[in-house]
Structure formats: C-alpha cells, structure tokens
C-alpha cells in the first residue's frame with residue numbers, strides 16, 4: 398500500500414493557515430483536517446460538563462467520555478461530540494480561548510493527536526494546527542510554518558468576525574487576544590508551538606492566498622519527485 402500524502406502546517410492564530418490549507422486540499426483533491434476545531438470541541442465538552450478548562454484532574458475524569466469525532470461530507474470536515482454535529486458553534490472567541498487553555502494539558506493533547514494521526518494514516522490529508530510538524534506528523538517531509546505579524550492577523554480576524562455579524566469585538570481586544578493566545582501556545586511546557594528546522598516558513602503578511610498556495614504547492618511537488 399502506498400504511503401498517504403501528509404502535509405503538515407503549523408503557525409500562530411490568524412496567520413491564514415486554514416484558508417491556505419483549504420486551498421491546498423482543493424488544489425490537490427485531498428482532505429483538510431482543522432485540528433484547532435477538535436480542541437475547541439474539547440473545550441465545549443468540558444464547559445458543558447461543568448469542568449474548568451484549566452483543571453487537569455477534572456479533565457482527566459471526563460476524557461474517556463469525550464467522544465470527539467471527525468467526519469466529512471459535501472460541506473467538508475465536520476466535528477461531532479458523539480452524534481451531535483457541533484461544527485457551526487465552535488468559532489467563538491470564548492471557545493478559541495478555551496481551546497488554547499485546554500490544549501495545554503498533556504492528557505488532552507495525547508488523545509486528540511492520536512485521532513489526528515489516524516486520519517493521516519488513512520487518507521491523503523493536509524492538517525493545520527500548532528504541533529502538527531512536531532508531534533502529530535513528525536515524519537512527513539512536507540512541513541510548513543505559516544505566520545504573519547500580530548497586527549495583520551488581528552485585522553484579518555476582525556474582518557472575519559464582522560463578516561459573521563459579530564460587532565462587539567474591537568481591534569484592540571482582538572489584538573490582545575491574539576497576543577495572549579500566541580503567548581499561551583508558544584510557552585506551554587508540553588508541545589509548544591515552534592518552528593522546526595525542516596519546516597518551510599511562509600510569512601503571509603504581504604502575500605495573497607494564491608501566492609502562498611503557489612509557494613507551498615511548488616515545495617510539495619519538488620519533494621514528492623525526490
């Protein structure tokens with residue numbers, strides 16, 4: 398059986414990883430796995446169970462019940478808790494922050510990383526997250542670190558929030574949230590966000606998605622040929 402094509406993308410919040418990863422998936426006709434949505438679902442599950450996202454002991458007691466699943470349909474990736482499709486309620490600031498906190502716990506990361514590896518073993522897939530190049534798919538030759546300045550990321554996130562009809566967040570608030578999450582994600586003790594030596598860095602601050610896509614696809618094609 399041939400090995401599946403696994404493309405790993407890491408980077409900070411709002412750098413354009415998911416837009417780029419979706420474009421890659423569509424160009425190559427492969428799956429896209431948004432791993433952040435799985436951490437968001439885990440945060441939602443904990444909140445519903447009345448367990449704080451920072452309570453490691455409490456999280457351990459509910460972990461076996463946290464039946465987080467990933468499915469694909471004509472809309473793309475769906476995230477389920479048991480049989481309930483929660484995809485459309487995950488993209489709030491509260492769950493973004495909850496996911497950042499809940500993801501610092503090794504027990505949570507181990508569980509979700511294993512589910513993600515399983516997708517990589519079974520499908521051609523592009524995944525984005527914070528520990529894909531370092532922990533989930535450390536052996537793939539297709540590694541990318543996608544980033545942009547915090548200010549540009551805040552502007553993009555604000556535009557996205559406005560487009561979804563959310564008017565209460567200000568630029569300053571969004572920028573502060575991004576900086577706080579960057580800090581959390583890159584300073585946590587276990588599997589922090591970092592760029593590996595073998596990952597190609599793509600700074601999207603001054604790039605369109607099409608330009609970033611072209612850079613990434615060229616790099617993948619070059620390595621595939623080898």
Ligand code: DC
Pocket residue numbers: 410411432433434436437493496497500501525526527528529578582
């Ligand atoms: O990519 P996102 O904004 O949906 O991610 C939400 C949070 O989840 C982010 O702040 C860090 C965490 N996360 C992680 O630790 N590891 C991943 N592979 C993906 C997300």
